[in-house]
Each structure stands twice: as C-alpha cells, then as structure tokens.
Amino acid sequence: MSSYGSVLPTAARGILSSCRPSIREASIAPAFSTLQQVRGLKVKTNRKGKAAQPTKSRRGPQEFRQYNLKDMPQWALCDAMRIIRATEVGREITLQKYELHVRLRTKRDGPVIRNMIRFPHAVQTESRICVICPPDSKAAKEALAAGAVLVGEDEVFEAVKAGHINFDRCLAHPDSMPALNKVGLGRILGPRGLMPSAKTGTVVEDVAARVEMLRGGTVYRERDAVIRLPIGQLGFSPEQLRDNLRVTLDQIKKDASALTDRVNKEIYEVVLSSTNGPGFSLNGEFRTDDSPATSALTGV
Known part of the structure; x- marks a missing residue:
C-alpha cells in the first residue's frame, strides 16, 4: 500500500502537467485570433504573430469651435470706440492703434488667407x-x-x-x-x-x-481661423475707422471666395480692440441713439 501511495500522486502530477496548456497557448491574443479565424474574419497581427491592439484615433475636430453670438453682448462701432478710448487715456494717440480681429468659420486643414491691404486712411x-x-x-x-x-x-x-x-x-x-x-x-x-x-x-x-x-x-495672415491687423490710429474719427473696416472686410471676403474650390471660409465674428484695451464684438451698426457725437471720438 505504501508503494501505491507514492506512485499515484506522481502519476497524477504527470497527467495534469501534460494537460495544462503552456503560457503561450493560454495567452489571450492567440485565442482571440483563433476565434476570429473560425468566424472567417481577418485579423491583423504584429511581427510576433500576436493580434495587434486597436489604436485610438488622434485626429481632433475638423472645424474650430465657435460659440453662439446670441449669448454674448455686441456693440455698435461708436460705442466700442468710446470704451476703448477710455482705457487708453493718457497714451499717445498716434502710437496706439485700433486692432481688428476677424474670426472665420473654417476647417482646420487647408489653405489660409494671406494678403496685403491698402487702407483709405493710412495706419502705418x-x-x-x-x-x-x-x-x-x-x-x-x-x-x-x-x-x-x-x-x-x-x-x-x-x-x-x-x-x-x-x-x-x-x-x-x-x-x-x-x-x-x-x-x-x-x-x-x-x-x-x-x-x-x-x-x-x-x-x-x-x-x-x-x-x-x-x-x-498692411500685410495680414490667417492664424487659427483668426485674422488680426491694425486698422486705425487711436485719433481716427469713427468715419475713418468705418471706412478702413469696410475695406478690410470686403478684401477678406474676396480672399475667401478665391479659395472656394479648395475650402469654404466665411466671416463669423468681428472684434474691435486696441493696443492695450479689451475687445468688443461688433454687431454691424455704426452708432445707436445713446452713442456720443462722432466729434467726441476724434483726436485727443
């Protein structure tokens, strides 16, 4: 009995070891590959024969994110000029500039707008x-x-x-x-x-x-769907600034129309700021009933 007792455990261990799968056979990738082949699907494998892990796409959104303009205040040109001039009090009016920021609705990939414009009222x-x-x-x-x-x-x-x-x-x-x-x-x-x-x-x-x-x-160029350029000196009258603004927007529209065969671009928002002042989104109006006289927004 003692001899049988020592032989049986040894035999059992031999049988179990022969039935136990190896580490390679027990891995998930070969089992997954075999299952897919049984189903008749093609499986991509790497150099070691293991199933390739799916990679996440790193491509981001194709268009720049735009917020709803209805949810933010917008200003007439004269009203924006009044606040901007208040923030620039004490500075040299020939050195400080009104700056225009034109936001475009466009895709991330593709050609960008770049050109040069000559204003009716020279800025530089x-x-x-x-x-x-x-x-x-x-x-x-x-x-x-x-x-x-x-x-x-x-x-x-x-x-x-x-x-x-x-x-x-x-x-x-x-x-x-x-x-x-x-x-x-x-x-x-x-x-x-x-x-x-x-x-x-x-x-x-x-x-x-x-x-x-x-x-x-002035030379301008689109960067991250925005075109930034100075359009007037701080001492310009509202009429002078309006003229330069109109010419700028018309030129940008022409530049965008020249790219319609490759990419679609359109003006989404127009923001007026200054060298040291904040920016104000314009609503397209020249002045309102509460706006100051244009003479008060000219010169010193």
Whole structure:
C-alpha cells in the first residue's frame, strides 16, 4: 500500500502537467485570433504573430469651435470706440492703434488667407522697408526714391548677419534671389516673417511700386481661423475707422471666395480692440441713439 501511495500522486502530477496548456497557448491574443479565424474574419497581427491592439484615433475636430453670438453682448462701432478710448487715456494717440480681429468659420486643414491691404486712411506711414536688389541698378534707385531705408545686396547681407535688422518689411528683386538663397539668411529672416517669398508677394519686379504700397498698407495672415491687423490710429474719427473696416472686410471676403474650390471660409465674428484695451464684438451698426457725437471720438 505504501508503494501505491507514492506512485499515484506522481502519476497524477504527470497527467495534469501534460494537460495544462503552456503560457503561450493560454495567452489571450492567440485565442482571440483563433476565434476570429473560425468566424472567417481577418485579423491583423504584429511581427510576433500576436493580434495587434486597436489604436485610438488622434485626429481632433475638423472645424474650430465657435460659440453662439446670441449669448454674448455686441456693440455698435461708436460705442466700442468710446470704451476703448477710455482705457487708453493718457497714451499717445498716434502710437496706439485700433486692432481688428476677424474670426472665420473654417476647417482646420487647408489653405489660409494671406494678403496685403491698402487702407483709405493710412495706419502705418513710417514702415521701414528693405529692398534686396542689384546695387547701382535702376530698381535700386527707384526703391530709394520711393522711401526704402536699405537697398542693395552685400550691404543688406552683412547687416542682417551682424544682427542689425532695422527694417519692418523686406522685398527682393528676382535677379537677387540666387544671391539671397546662397548666403542662407532664411534662418534669420524666416522666424521674423521677413524672408522674401513669391508666395507672400515680396519678390517682385517693380520694387518701387511695392515700396509705395507697403508704406501705406498692411500685410495680414490667417492664424487659427483668426485674422488680426491694425486698422486705425487711436485719433481716427469713427468715419475713418468705418471706412478702413469696410475695406478690410470686403478684401477678406474676396480672399475667401478665391479659395472656394479648395475650402469654404466665411466671416463669423468681428472684434474691435486696441493696443492695450479689451475687445468688443461688433454687431454691424455704426452708432445707436445713446452713442456720443462722432466729434467726441476724434483726436485727443
């Protein structure tokens, strides 16, 4: 009996060990794969033969989130100007600017609006413009006559490399583009938005005409479905600001209509602010019965 008692447990352990599945066979992935194959479904597997885990989609919403304008106060132009001027009391009216923020209803992916506009009432008349063109050429002489502060090739290249970027805009003549690309100033001018490019309209044949336009115009670009740009000095009258506002919105609508074959864009909200003041959503009206006289919103 004692011999049988020692043999039976050993035999039982051998039978159980032969019936116990291995760790690989007991894993979930092969069992899941086998079950799917029995059902006639294809299963994606990784390099080790295990079923691939489903990955979560990282793609966010295709459109920018917009809030309901009916749930927020909106202002007439004169009423917004009155409050903005009150927040800018004591500041130089020629230095502080009215700023426009145009929110667009558009998708996240796709082309963006970028252009340049010339206002009926110039906002920035002292823009410092640099022109890269062959020295002693006709284009260089015309650019200087039009008001460019820096003209040439090697002179401009050396000034930029030395860190003396004393200009707000930079234009280039097509004949100077090979020399500009050779010196590699893109890493310096690019982050500042000053690198000439045919896409942005800063590589032109008639540099003099472009200089004159830029001295009285403003370049704008859509960023995160919003276009921001200054549209007037703080001393502008409501009529002057209204004229610049109308021209800006008309130009943005034209820019948006030119992209209809690729993406649909439309103006959703117009916000007026200032250099240091808050923003006010405009309702499209010029003034109300409670608005102050337009003469009170002009000058000092």
